[in-house]
Amino acid sequence: xxxxxxxxxxxxxxxxxxxxxxxxxxxxxxxxxxxxxxxxxxxxxxxxxxxxxxxxxxxxxxxxxxxxxxxxxxxxxxxxxxxxxxxxxxxxxxxxxxxxxxxxxxxxxxxxxxxxxxxxxxxxxxxxxxxxxxxxxxxxxxxxxxxxxxxxxxxxxxxxxxxxxxxxxxxxxxxxxxxxxxxxxxxxxxxxxxxxxxxxxxxxxxxxxxxxxxxxxxxxxxxxxxxxxxxxxxxxxxxxxxxxxxxxxxxxxxxxxxxxxxxxxxxxxxxxxxxxxxxxxxxxxxxxxxxxxxxxxxxxxxxxxxxxxxxxxxxxxxxxxxxxxxxxxxxxxxxxxxxxxxxxxxxxxxxxxx
Ligand SMILES: [Mn+2]
Numbered sequence: 001x002x003x004x005x006x007x008x009x010x011x012x013x014x015x016x017x018x019x020x021x022x023x024x025x026x027x028x029x030x031x032x033x034x035x036x037x038x039x040x041x042x043x044x045x046x047x048x049x050x051x052x053x054x055x056x057x058x059x060x061x062x063x064x065x066x067x068x069x070x071x072x073x074x075x076x077x078x079x080x081x082x083x084x085x086x087x088x089x090x091x092x093x094x095x096x097x098x099x100x101x102x103x104x105x106x107x108x109x110x111x112x113x114x115x116x117x118x119x120x121x122x123x124x125x126x127x128x129x130x131x132x133x134x135x136x137x138x139x140x141x142x143x144x145x146x147x148x149x150x151x152x153x154x155x156x157x158x159x160x161x162x163x164x165x166x167x168x169x170x171x172x173x174x175x176x177x178x179x180x181x182x183x184x185x186x187x188x189x190x191x192x193x194x195x196x197x198x199x200x201x202x203x204x205x206x207x208x209x210x211x212x213x214x215x216x217x218x219x220x221x222x223x224x225x226x227x228x229x230x231x232x233x234x235x236x237x238x239x240x241x242x243x244x245x246x247x248x249x250x251x252x253x254x255x256x257x258x259x260x261x262x263x264x265x266x267x268x269x270x271x272x273x274x275x276x277x278x279x280x281x282x283x284x285x286x287x288x289x290x291x292x293x294x295x296x297x298x299x300x301x302x303x304x305x306x307x308x309x310x311x312x313x314x315x316x317x318x319x320x321x322x323x324x325x326x327x328x329x330x331x332x333x334x335x336x337x338x339x340x341x342x343x344x345x346x347x348x349x350x351x352x353x354x
Contacts, residue, residue: 016088027220037071039066051070089111090112137344141216143176147175156231157203160200160202177218180214182215193323193324195321204231207231207234226317241320245319248269251272255268257336257339309336314333
């Protein structure tokens with residue numbers, strides 16, 4: 001079933017439509033990226049409504065069953081469709097429509113406006129990736145890996161975090177990434193205890209950890225990977241913490257099974273870290289879905305009872321963060337596939353000493 005068909009199956013009857021206005025879900029359903037417009041889905045049809053700026057490009061790119069419609073005033077053109085096709089109710093994206101847009105819809109649209117369920121439904125549909133989507137995620141990952149391996153050549157005592165981050169971003173674009181997947185996290189020394197530290201003027205020193213949390217975007221799809229490497233040498237304690245995180249990562253990966261739950265994956269990592277005495281230093285979830293957004297459903301946490309299914313892509317990223325000292329995180333994306341997930345990374349997870 002395609003995403004459009006899944007959404008049509010969600011609609012209760014021929015008199016109900018779904019109006020999709022967020023950039024990411026418009027792109028998801030139509031295959032066309034734009035900064036404005038709407039997708040209108042009914043049981044019978046799916047239309048991409050665009051203004052003059054995008055119309056020609058969309059006509060060249062968009063595939064059936066999506067029809068491209070040029071609008072002049074969106075609300076008026078929508079109402080014409082609603083009236084001619086006897087649409088009585090229209091779902092809107094409750095999690096992304098602004099209060100101002102809601103007021104406009106309530107005041108202007110002819111059908112009853114339904115403000116529940118659509119965002120959640122689209123999030124559920126997006127969890128299951130097609131092979132085409134998976135290939136794009138893998139391509140984004142390969143671009144990141146190539147840039148990462150080349151950037152390691154620059155990693156030596158005296159270089160700043162910022163220099164490494166800039167080099168990586170540059171190479172991700174050189175190797176075909178349309179942009180970085182998020183503000184790259186390239187941090188060293190004590191900063192590695194900050195799960196979302198920001199690269200700055202801190203200089204790499206011998207005996208430090210360096211954490212890369214990095215990703216690229218390829219045709220709209222994101223990748224996500226974290227590696228923690230040691231510069232020069234690593235102390236026994238650093239090695240012990242690294243091994244604890246790596247074992248937690250592998251235990252979580254081992255729990256990624258179709259028919260299992262996201263909670264089981266989180267607990268596999270969390271139980272190991274807790275059993276080693278570091279539970280209080282692992283304060284985030286074990287992972288998240290990845291796709292058209294860097295963070296999407298399902299969140300991989302002990303309270304998430306989402307059942308894993310073939311075609312979901314989730315990250316596995318446990319960490320231990322010792323405040324004021326150092327931290328370790330090891331992250332890769334996994335494709336749920338029967339009893340044994342596919343590791344989408346092609347970069348070794350063992351401790352690398354540069
Ligand atoms: Mn991540």
